[in-house]
Amino acid sequence: MSRLYRLQRFFCIASGTPIEIIEKYPTEHSKYTGIGATIFFTALFASLSGGYALFFVFSGNPLGSLWAVLFGVVWGLAIFNLDRYIVSSIKKTSKGLRQFYQASPRLVFAVLIAIVIARPLELKIFDKEIRARLEEKYLAAEQAQIAGVQDAFMQKYGMEAGQLERFQKEYDTLSHDVDRLREELKREVFGTSSSTTSGVPGYGTYAKNKEEVVQAKQQRLAFLAVQVTRLEEYLNSRKHAEGLNSQMMLSERMLAGKAATAGFADRNWALGELAHSDDDASRSSANAIAFITMLFIALECAPLIVKLLSDQGPSDVDVSETESRIIAQLTNTAFMSKNRIIRQYRIMGSKTGGRRRSRFLSTRRSMRL
Numbered sequence: 001m002s003r004l005y006r007l008q009r010f011f012c013i014a015s016g017t018p019i020e021i022i023e024k025y026p027t028e029h030s031k032y033t034g035i036g037a038t039i040f041f042t043a044l045f046a047s048l049s050g051g052y053a054l055f056f057v058f059s060g061n062p063l064g065s066l067w068a069v070l071f072g073v074v075w076g077l078a079i080f081n082l083d084r085y086i087v088s089s090i091k092k093t094s095k096g097l098r099q100f101y102q103a104s105p106r107l108v109f110a111v112l113i114a115i116v117i118a119r120p121l122e123l124k125i126f127d128k129e130i131r132a133r134l135e136e137k138y139l140a141a142e143q144a145q146i147a148g149v150q151d152a153f154m155q156k157y158g159m160e161a162g163q164l165e166r167f168q169k170e171y172d173t174l175s176h177d178v179d180r181l182r183e184e185l186k187r188e189v190f191g192t193s194s195s196t197t198s199g200v201p202g203y204g205t206y207a208k209n210k211e212e213v214v215q216a217k218q219q220r221l222a223f224l225a226v227q228v229t230r231l232e233e234y235l236n237s238r239k240h241a242e243g244l245n246s247q248m249m250l251s252e253r254m255l256a257g258k259a260a261t262a263g264f265a266d267r268n269w270a271l272g273e274l275a276h277s278d279d280d281a282s283r284s285s286a287n288a289i290a291f292i293t294m295l296f297i298a299l300e301c302a303p304l305i306v307k308l309l310s311d312q313g314p315s316d317v318d319v320s321e322t323e324s325r326i327i328a329q330l331t332n333t334a335f336m337s338k339n340r341i342i343r344q345y346r347i348m349g350s351k352t353g354g355r356r357r358s359r360f361l362s363t364r365r366s367m368r369l
Contacts, residue, residue: 011036016088047076
């Protein structure tokens with residue numbers, strides 16, 4: 001029971017209303033316990049969210065995990081303090097729509113906080129889908145980079161590459177012709193009759209002419225082979241000098257490792273792409289992302305909505321009357337007011353001020369006597 005009471009007391013303190021006033025009215029305990037618990041768990045989610053986001057910011061740093069934990073704790077405390085202040089700043093003195101109008105800036109601020117909290121947690125929930133989308137992005141970027149380097153190389157050495165292509169094409173065509181002419185020369189020598197041979201066996205005039213054609217073409221082939229080899233060696237040396245040979249596609253393992261260590265910005269981009277794609281899986285993920293965001297918005301706005309929709313309770317009346325009484329005392333400017341004179345000798349939280357006040361009052365009593 002004591003532990004439960006301490007936990008309930010902590011949640012009441014987290015609700016933003018003075019615990020001394022809440023303890024006076026048992027009927028208010030459950031309401032403020034619920035409000036304080038919602039504020040606490042929102043801050044807890046904010047702490048996890050902030051720590052997870054900063055973990056990717058410091059990825060690769062040996063102390064990255066420590067920094068993530070520290071930032072998560074600080075961020076959670078900041079959100080806890082903000083939510084507690086937002087809820088405590090709502091007064092139940094107004095009625096109806098006017099109260100909602102006065103609380104609208106606080107509701108807008110609560111929605112912004114909820115969106116900021118929800119985003120890193122969405123990144124964790126859709127981690128596998130985000131990694132797959134990042135692998136696609138990195139692969140496309142690598143292909144585009146290689147294509148860009150190749151285009152730049154072709155613009156610089158396009159004439160040599162074109163000449164090599166022409167020589168290689170001529171070499172292939174001529175090589176095919178030489179093979180065909182050799183076969184015809186063989187049939188001519190052996191006397192095989194066809195549309196391209198005489199059918200007379202032996203090394204005659206026709207065979208001699210065909211042999212001369214083959215030799216001429218072979219000379220041209222030798223020349224083309226030298227030119228092709230020379231141009232290939234030159235272009236390969238230029239590719240090495242320009243760094244084209246060092247360009248290579250990333251393997252699946254390299255892509256997976258790069259996606260696993262991606263920064264917060266890349267992961268956030270992938271989540272946005274996942275939410276705005278047209279395929280069925282992406283549309284389903286987009287709906288899930290929207291529902292998660294709305295869930296955190298509802299969680300963040302719940303304490304405000306509960307306090308706005310609830311009737312004015314005894315604790316609200318007590319807080320309002322206490323504040324009105326204190327303000328009335330502090331704004332009393334009567335020249336001979338005892339409260340005003342006492343305030344001149346009072347220092348908040350100081351024993352010296354209390355002694356001065358007592359001494360002043362005893363002096364006034366003795367003067368009256």
